[in-house]
Amino acid sequence: MGVYTKKSIGLLKEKVDLVEVVSSYVNLKPAGSIYRGICPFHDEKTPSFIIQKGELHYHCFGCGAHGDAITFLMGYLKIGFLEAVEVLADRFRVSLERVEWSEKEERGPSKGALKEALSKAARFYHYYLLHSDEGHLALTYLYERGLDLEFIRKFQIGWAPQNEALFLRLMQKLQCSAKALEGAGLVRCSGQGERRCLFAKRVVFPILDYGGSVIGFSARKISEKMLGPKYINTPETLLFKKSNILYGLSFSRKHIAKEQKAILVEGQIDALRLIQEGFNLTVAGQGTALTPAHVEGLSNLGVTKVYLAFDGDEAGQGAALRGGSLFQSEGIEVYVVTLPAGKDPDAILREDGPPFFAGLLEKAPDYLTFLISYFSKDNDLSSPSQKNRLIHSIVNQIRSWEHPLMVHESLRRLAKLMEVPEEYVGLEKGGGMGRAMYVKKEGFLSEIDVDPNRVLETDLLRWLFLLGDSEDGLIRLIQDNLQSIHFSTSICRRMFSMYMENFRENKPTDLLSVVNNLESVEEQLLFSQIVQKKVDAKRAREGVVETITNILQRHWMREREKIKIQIQSGRCSEEEVLELAKRFDTIKAAAPEVKINNEC
Secondary structure: OOEEOHHHHHHHHHHOOHHHHHHOOOOOEEEOOEEEEOOOOOOOOOOOEEEEOOOOOEEEOOOOOEEOHHHHHHHHHOOOHHHHHHHHHHHOOOOOOEEOOOOOOOOOOOHHHHHHHHHHHHHHHHHHHHHOHHHHHHHHHHHHOOOOHHHHHHOOOEEEOOOHHHHHHHHHHOOOOHHHHHHOOOEEEOOOOOEEEOOOOEEEEEEEOOOOOEEEEEEEOOOOOOOOOOEEEOOOOOOOOOOOOOEOHHHHHHHHHHHOEEEEEOOHHHHHHHHHOOOOOEEEOOOOOOOHHHHHHHHHOOOOEEEEOOOOOHHHHHHHHHHHHHHHHOOOEEEEOOOOOOOOHHHHHHHHOHHHHHHHHHOOOEHHHHHHHHHHOOOOOOOHHHHHHHHHHHHHHHHOOOOHHHHHHHHHHHHHHHOOOHHHHOEOOOOOEOOOOOOOOOOOOOOOOOOHHHHHHHHHHHHHHHHOOOOHHHHHHHHHHOOHHHOOOHHHHHHHHHHHHHHHOOOOOOHHHHHHOOOOHHHHHHHHHHHHOOOOHHHHHHHHHHHHHHHHHHHHHHHHHHHHHHHHOOOOOHHHHHHHHHHHHHHHHOOOOOOOOOOO
16 A cells, blocks of 8 residues: 655645635635635534635634545545545646555556546547437437436436547547556457457446546446446456445435435446435445445445345345345444336336335335345245244344344344244343354454554544644643653654644644655554544543543653662662652652643
8 A cells, every 4th residue: 555755745735725625515605804604514504614715724613623625525525534635636636646665566557647548538438429420329228218418417428439449549649548548447458469448339337436536437238239248347447446336426425424324226327317316325336246345435424224225126135135234244224125026216216206216215124124024935934944944044144243232133123023032043031142142253353453552642643633723722732741752652752743843833734734744654654544533623622631641641650660660670779779769759749630721
């Protein structure tokens, strides 16, 4: 994994315009020396979100939200630090140079070059769909599917021509290198060195990242007479990781994070149709089964409930069975939408309308009810032996889930649905978990050693990096109580010293400035990990005082322990022992107390 050079981060910092970044998502209105708008981080009617002209930070007087361009993107788009940096680099056309762990890694085209090639390809495909005879045949197909021109333009749907040479000539004319086209997954090289287009004679759907940049395509054939699978996706590239990507998330991310729930469908057209009709919580897979990475991505957005609206056939039900178990395993509630046989969400919306689909969502059974119904098709529940086999099959599946509470409550519900005593499914009388029935999966607990000193010190750095520049009082509280000697982890000591030195010398302390002052890849990676985790601004003073207290207490105990070790070493004279004992008593009597200022 690589991070970015100080030079490229410095160049990005010079070019970032906070007002320009925020105004892409918030309607800002100038008022004298400030820009004001409705805060995107809490519900309000009167604008309390402001940016002072020339400043690097925004502030909301309603909810206390405060930060720079990086923290805004991280909070608004629900992305990580490095992802936010890349969004800014794309927006302000800064080429980020990576520092790699290994100098031996082969260096291909940059992410910027790949995104540029994909963007140009997307514009060509879209233009060719709308303005060529061949494209008009595809338009007829799309119109027959009920997709109107507004829909096609909104989602930039295109057509990859049958004439591959035409596409290659145009990309060459647009100065897209052959390596960039290969690296982006647009063309592939045969054994004889001949370059062939991956997409030809297919409708193409651009796949966007969180910043709105094209990172790949999904291409669909429009006739069953055509050879090959129904869908072809961009292969794995530097930008495109199929097992991580959910189609439509670029349109639905904000709504999913706000509502904490999502609708999952199988096809791209299903997803786009639902989004257009107001079901803007919808995403789709990329022609593969759901993966733990998909589940983790939605979990990171705060999702607690998902609706699986897969096709109403056996394959769709099988996908719901497998995918639902992944979500349940991570403590996310699953509801399986029952679609009429032979229909997908797109057909239901066209034939029955959005209210009908909304009704299906409301009536969707929970995953456990679906599970029992699914397996009951092959089991006669009036037969004790078949009922016994069915229950134990479901119990084994539930026991494989990661979250103990989800396991416990699901077993209780299973007993109720199947009308058997709770002890039969592994619960002790009184609701406890039976040891024989619940065995935690091997490797569930991390085997990685956790350094409590590093955890404590990174907690302090998190308060400092994320909220230090919001109020001087917070930094001064830290400055009045802590010095670099209080840090036992060298990397945390160095990052603390750097930040406090910048503060004392009135140098910028925004996130881009901080990361630009870091000296090693290890520091950049730790910094990224630190700012990934949120802090509660409302309890900043309380949290900082608590963390300072823990650090001072640790230092106090260590100083005492050092003296005890010296005294017990047997290498000190009587006079030295007496002097050490006096120092020990002095330190012991001076238990640490946090010096509180009144500025925070």
